[in-house]
Amino acid sequence: MSKDPILKLENVHVKYDTDDGAVHAVRGVTYDVYEDETLAIVGESGCGKSQSSYAAMGLIQPPGRVSEGKIWFRNKDGEKAINLLDFHKDSKEMRSIRGGPLAMIFQEPMTALSPVHRIGQHLDEVLKLHTDLDKKQRFDRACELLTQVGIPDAAKRYKQYSFEFSGGMRQRIMIAIALACNPRLLIADEPTTGLDVTIQNQILELMASLQEKHHMGVVLITHDLAVVAENADRVAVMYLGRIVETTDVHTLFEAPKHPYTVALLKSVVGSPLTGEGRLQAIRGTVPGPLDVVPGCPFHPRCDKYMPGVCDQELPTLEAVNEKTCAACFLYQNRKKEEASS
Amino acid sequence: MMLRYIFQRLMIAIPTLLAISFVVFFLIQLPPGSFLDAKIAAMELEGGVDMAEIETLKNTYHFDRPMIVQYYYWITGFVTGDMGKSFETDVEVTRTLAELVPVTAAISLFTIFFTWSLAIPFGITAAVKRNTPLDYLLTFVGLTAMATPAFIIALIFQVVMQSIWPQFDPTGLISREYANAPWSLAKFADLLKHLWVPVFILGVGGTAGMIRILRANVIDELKKQYVLCARARGMHPVKVILKYPVRVAINPLVSGIGSILPSIISGSMIISIVLGLPTLGPRVLQALMSQDTYLAASCVFIQCVLAVVGILISDLLLAVVDPRIKFGGK
Ligand SMILES: Nc1ncnc2c1ncn2[C@@H]1O[C@H](COP(=O)(O)OP(=O)(O)OP(=O)(O)O)[C@@H](O)[C@H]1O
Ligand code: SF4
Ligand SMILES: [Mg+2]
Numbered sequence: 001m002s003k004d005p006i007l008k009l010e011n012v013h014v015k016y017d018t019d020d021g022a023v024h025a026v027r028g029v030t031y032d033v034y035e036d037e038t039l040a041i042v043g044e045s046g047c048g049k050s051q052s053s054y055a056a057m058g059l060i061q062p063p064g065r066v067s068e069g070k071i072w073f074r075n076k077d078g079e080k081a082i083n084l085l086d087f088h089k090d091s092k093e094m095r096s097i098r099g100g101p102l103a104m105i106f107q108e109p110m111t112a113l114s115p116v117h118r119i120g121q122h123l124d125e126v127l128k129l130h131t132d133l134d135k136k137q138r139f140d141r142a143c144e145l146l147t148q149v150g151i152p153d154a155a156k157r158y159k160q161y162s163f164e165f166s167g168g169m170r171q172r173i174m175i176a177i178a179l180a181c182n183p184r185l186l187i188a189d190e191p192t193t194g195l196d197v198t199i200q201n202q203i204l205e206l207m208a209s210l211q212e213k214h215h216m217g218v219v220l221i222t223h224d225l226a227v228v229a230e231n232a233d234r235v236a237v238m239y240l241g242r243i244v245e246t247t248d249v250h251t252l253f254e255a256p257k258h259p260y261t262v263a264l265l266k267s268v269v270g271s272p273l274t275g276e277g278r279l280q281a282i283r284g285t286v287p288g289p290l291d292v293v294p295g296c297p298f299h300p301r302c303d304k305y306m307p308g309v310c311d312q313e314l315p316t317l318e319a320v321n322e323k324t325c326a327a328c329f330l331y332q333n334r335k336k337e338e339a340s341s
Numbered sequence: 342m343m344l345r346y347i348f349q350r351l352m353i354a355i356p357t358l359l360a361i362s363f364v365v366f367f368l369i370q371l372p373p374g375s376f377l378d379a380k381i382a383a384m385e386l387e388g389g390v391d392m393a394e395i396e397t398l399k400n401t402y403h404f405d406r407p408m409i410v411q412y413y414y415w416i417t418g419f420v421t422g423d424m425g426k427s428f429e430t431d432v433e434v435t436r437t438l439a440e441l442v443p444v445t446a447a448i449s450l451f452t453i454f455f456t457w458s459l460a461i462p463f464g465i466t467a468a469v470k471r472n473t474p475l476d477y478l479l480t481f482v483g484l485t486a487m488a489t490p491a492f493i494i495a496l497i498f499q500v501v502m503q504s505i506w507p508q509f510d511p512t513g514l515i516s517r518e519y520a521n522a523p524w525s526l527a528k529f530a531d532l533l534k535h536l537w538v539p540v541f542i543l544g545v546g547g548t549a550g551m552i553r554i555l556r557a558n559v560i561d562e563l564k565k566q567y568v569l570c571a572r573a574r575g576m577h578p579v580k581v582i583l584k585y586p587v588r589v590a591i592n593p594l595v596s597g598i599g600s601i602l603p604s605i606i607s608g609s610m611i612i613s614i615v616l617g618l619p620t621l622g623p624r625v626l627q628a629l630m631s632q633d634t635y636l637a638a639s640c641v642f643i644q645c646v647l648a649v650v651g652i653l654i655s656d657l658l659l660a661v662v663d664p665r666i667k668f669g670g671k
Contacts, residue, residue, distance in 0.1 A: 059572060090578050099575030106573075111566040114585050116592070116664060126574040161664045177574065 004074055005032035006185045006217045007056060007102070008081065012069035014051045014060055014241075025051040025064070027241035030317060033185060033217040035077070038208075040220045040228045040249070042264070043238030044286060049221045050107075052238075053187045057104050058089035075101050075184065100130040103183035107190040109171035113162035119173050120158035123180060130181040145176040149206060168199035172206065179210060185217040192227070204231055225268050229253065237261045240287065240297045243317055247324040257326040259302045296329065304330055347657070354649050361645045362419075366412045366638050369629065376428045376632045377404045402428065402635075415638060425635035427628065434639045437624065442606050443524075444514060445620040447532065448539050449605040455544040456551055457594070463548075464555025465587055471560055479552060486549035495542045495615045512617040514539070539616055543609055555590060562586030592662045599655030603647040 014026035026048040033039045041049050055066045056073075072081040075097070087093045106112055113122060123142035127133055133141060139158070146154035149172040162170060171191060178186055188207065192200035208231065211218055220231060228235055228249065235252045237245040237260065245258040256262045287293055293300065295311035302310065309329050317327040377398060384390045398404065402425075403411050418425055424434035467479045486494075502509050514535045519528045562568065563586050571581045610622040621640065628637040660666045 057573060059569065095575040095577060097575070099573055104573045106566060106570060108566050112570045114567045114571070114589070116589055116662070117585075118664075122574075125571075125576065129575050163665055174570070177570075 004077065004081070005034050005072070006074050007219070008032040008070075008072040009052065009056060010070040010072065012052060012055050012071060013067045014048070014055050014064060015067040016064040018063060025241060026055060028069070029238070029241070029243055031236045031243060031246065033219055035184075035217055036211070036215050037233045038211070038218040038220050038231055040222060040232035040235045041238060042222060042225065042228055042235060045223070046286065047238045048241040049238055050189050051241075053104065053189060053219060053221060056084070057098055057102065057187065058084065058087075058094045059098075059104075060089070073097065073102060073185075096130070099126055099178075100181045101184045102187075103178035103181070103185070104187040104189065105171070105174045105178045105191050107193050109167050109174055109191075110194070112174050113170060115162060118159050118161060119165070122173070122177055123158075126177050126180045141180070142176075145180055146173070148179075148210070149173070149176045150202075151176075167195050168203065171195065171199075171203050175203070175206065175210070179214070182214055183216060185219070186211070187219045187221070189221045190223065191220075193223070200227075207231075225265070237264065240293075242297065242327065244298070244328070245324065245326045246317070251323045255324075257320050257324050257331060258298075258328045259304045259330070260298050261326075263301070263303070296327075304328075306330075343657070343660075347653070350653050350656075354653070358646060358649060359416075361649075362416055362638075362642050363412060365641050365645065366415060366634070367408070369632065369634055369637050369641070370408055370411075372632065374632070375404065376634065379631065380428075398428070411634075415635060419639060419642070424639040427636040428633050429628070429631055429636075434636050437636065438621070438640070438643075441619060441621040441624055444532070444618070445607070445622070446605050448514075448536065448543070448618065448620065449601075451536055451540045452543045452547070453601065453605075455540050456547045459544075460548045460551035460555060461591070461594075464552045465559055465582070467552060467556040468559035468563065468590075469582060471556070476556075479556075483549035483552050486545045487553070489546070491542055491546055491609065492611045492615050494545055495612055498538070498542055514618055539612060539618055542616070543612055551594070555594070558590035558593070559586050562589045592659070595662050596655050596659035598658060599651035599653065600648075602651030602654065603644040606647065607644060 009029050009031050011028045011030055012026055013024070013028055016023040016025055029048070029052045031039060031041075041052075043049055051060070051064075054060050055069075056071050060066055066085060069085070071084040073084050074081040084094065084097070113119060120139070120142055123145060124138050127138040127141055131138075131141075142158060143154035146157060151157050151169065151172055157165075162173075165173065175191075186207075191207070192203050195203065204227065207218065210216070220227070222228060232249045234246065234248050236243050237252075237258065239260050245252075245256070245261045247257070252261070253265065256265055287297070287300070295309075295313055296302070296315050299305050299310040305311075306329060315327045315329050315332065317325050318332060320326050320331040377395070380398070381390055381395060384395075403414055415425065422435070424438075426433055427437065430437075463479055467476045470476050489497075499512075514532055515528065516531050516535075519531050522528055559582075563582070565586070568581060568585055571585055572578060576584070607620075607622050607625070609620075610626060612618070613620045613622050625637060625640045627633075628640070
C-alpha cells in the first residue's frame with residue numbers, strides 16, 4: 001500500500017438552496033482512500049453518503065453546491081495532489097478526471113443505461129472521451145471489457161440495448177464502463193441494491209477481483225453491514241451529513257466506539273458476520289434536513305447522552321486510539337471530566 | 342422483417358380503405374335531395390328547365406342508377422386516376438387538386454417547420470432552466486398563445502398590422518398580378534413573401550403546445566439515472582442533454598409526423614376563410630354543402646388514404662427511433 005491517499009476529502013460541505021431554506025446535506029465530511037483499499041461508507045438513508053461522493057465527482061447540480069472544504073485527488077502515485085474544487089465542476093480538467101481516473105457506479109442499474117442507445121455506444125463514448133483510440137480499437141477494447149466483467153459473446157452483446165439485459169448484467173455493464181479507462185479510484189454507490197443476493201455476491205466478487213488486478217482504491221457506499229464485513233478494509237460511519245467514526249473493519253464489529261455505531265450494529269438482525277444483515281430502525285427519528293440540533297447531532301437519540309456537555313458543543317472527529325477516530329465526547333477526556341465535575 | 346411487416350400492413354389497409362371509401366361516398370349522398378334536384382330547382386327559378394342539359398348530366402354521372410352503381414363508377418374511376426368532374430364547375434377534380442394542394446401543402450409544411458424549429462429549442466430550454474424566470478416567461482407566453490384560438494390571433498394580427506404597416510395586405514397568398522399566371526419561379530417567390538403570415542398565425546398555437554409537451558418530456562428524462570451516469574463519464578453536460586434526454590423526449594414528435602399527414606393537404610378551414618387563402622379546406626366544405634359528390638368524395642377519401650398511410654408511417658418511425666418497440670409486436 002502506498003503512503004499517499006488517492007482521494008482525500010477534507011471538511012466537505014454540500015448545501016442546497018431551496019425555497020424552504022438551505023438544506024445542509026453534507027456538513028463536513030473528511031475521509032481518505034488509498035490504493036488497493038476499500039473504504040466502506042455506512043449510515044442511515046439520507047445521511048449524505050451519496051451527496052458527499054457526488055461532491056467528489058463534481059456531480060452536485062444546482063441549486064446544490066459544495067460550499068466548503070477541499071477534495072484532494074492524486075492522479076499518479078508520488079505526484080502532488082490537486083484540489084478538485086479549484087476547478088469548475090464542468091471544466092475541461094474536471095471532465096477529464098470524471099469518468100477517467102475517477103469513476104463511479106450507481107444504485108439502480110435498471111435505469112443507468114440509455115434506453116435508446118446500444119450498450120456498446122455507452123462504452124464507446126467513455127473511451128472516446130478519455131483515450132486516443134480509433135474506432136476499431138475502441139470496439140476491441142469495449143469487447144474486452146465486456147468479457148472481463150463476465151458478459152460472454154461480447155461482439156454480439158455490444159450491439160444490444162439495455163432492455164435486453166437483466167439487472168445484474170446491466171450493473172456488470174456499468175462496471176465495464178467505469179473501468180474502461182483504468183480508474184485510480186472507483187466510487188460504488190450501493191452497487192448491489194435491488195439485485196438479488198446471489199447476483200449481489202457475484203457483482204461484489206467481480207469488483208474485488210478487478211480491484212486486485214488494477215490496484216484501485218474503492219469507496220463502497222452501502223446500507224448493508226454484511227456487505228461491509230465481507231468487502232471493506234476500513235469503514236466510515238456517517239450520521240446526518242457528518243462522519244462520526246472511522247475505523248478498520250474488524251474493530252468496527254469488535255469494538256465500536258461511537259454510540260451511533262453501537263446502535264447501528266445492534267439494529268442488525270442476526271450477526272453481520274454471517275450475512276443477512278439489514279438495518280432496522282434505531283430509537284428516535286432522524287431530524288429533518290432543515291432542523292438544527294444543538295450540540296452533538298445524535299444526542300436526542302443517544303443512550304450515553306451527557307446533559308450539559310453533549311447538547312452544548314459539536315464534538316469533532318478525533319483519534320480514540322491508533323485504530324479508531326470518533327466524534328463523541330465520551331472519548332474526549334477534557335469534556336468528560338467537565339461532565340462529571 | 343421490416344419489409345414483411347410493411348407488406349402485411351398494406352394488405353390490411355386495402356380492404357380497410359375500400360370500406361372507408363364506401364362509407365365516405367354513402368355519407369356524402371346521405372342528405373335528402375341530390376345535386377341534380379337542386380340544379381333543376383335553380384333552373385325553375387330562373388325560368389326554363391333545360392331538359393337536354395339535365396339529361397346529359399344524368400347520363401354522365403349516372404344519377405338515375407342506384408347509389409351502389411354510382412359508387413362503382415366513382416371508385417373504379419378513382420383507382421385509375423380519373424376522379425371525374427365537379428358537377429358545379431365542370432372542372433376536372435384532378436385539376437382542382439393540382440391547383441389547391443401545392444399551396445395548401447406549402448402552408449402546412451412551412452407551419453410544421455416553423456413549429457418545430459421554435460418548439461424544440463424553447464422546449465428544451467424551458468426544461469433545463471425549469472422554475473427560473475426564463476421558464477416562467479416561456480410558460481406565460483405559451484399558455485396565452487395556446488388559449489387563444491388561431492382565428493382570434495389572425496384578427497388581432499390584422500388589426501395590429503393595419504396600424505403599424507397600413508400598406509401591408511395580410512390576406513391572400515398571391516399578388517393580383519400573379520393570380521392567374523401559371524406557376525413560375527417569380528410566382529413562387531411571391532407566394533413565399535405572403536406565406537409567413539398564415540404560417541405564423543397557424544403555427545403559434547401548435548408551437549406553444551409543443552413547447553409544453555417537450556418541456557414535460559425532457560424534465561421527465563432529465564431525472565433519469567442514465568443522465569447522471571452520462572455526466573459521470575465526463576461528457577459535457579450540454580452534450581449529455583442533447584444526446585440522451587432530448588433524444589428520448591423527441592421520439593413522440595418524430596413518430597407523430599405520420600398522423601399530421603392528412604392535415605397537410607386539408608389545411609385549416611377557419612384561418613383559410615379569415616385570411617382568404619386559396620387552400621383545399623374551404624373548397625371541400627363548399628363541395629360538401631352542394632353535394633358535389635365527385636369532388637367532395639375524392640377529396641375526403643384522399644385524406645382517409647393519407648390518414649391510413651400516416652398511421653403506418655408513424656408506426657414504422659416509432660420502431661425506428663425507439664428500439665424497445667418491435668415490428669409486429671413480437
Ligand atoms: N436536490 C436536492 N435538493 C435538496 N436536498 C437534497 C437534494 N438532494 C439531496 N438532498 C439532501 O441531501 C441529503 C443526503 O442525501 P443522500 O442522497 O446523500 O443520502 P444517502 O445517504 O445517499 O441516502 P440513501 O442511503 O437513501 O441513498 C438528503 O437528506 C436530502 O435532504
Ligand atoms: S457526544 Fe454525547 S450525545 Fe453525542 S454521541 Fe457522544 S455521548 Fe452521545
Ligand atoms: Mg444514496
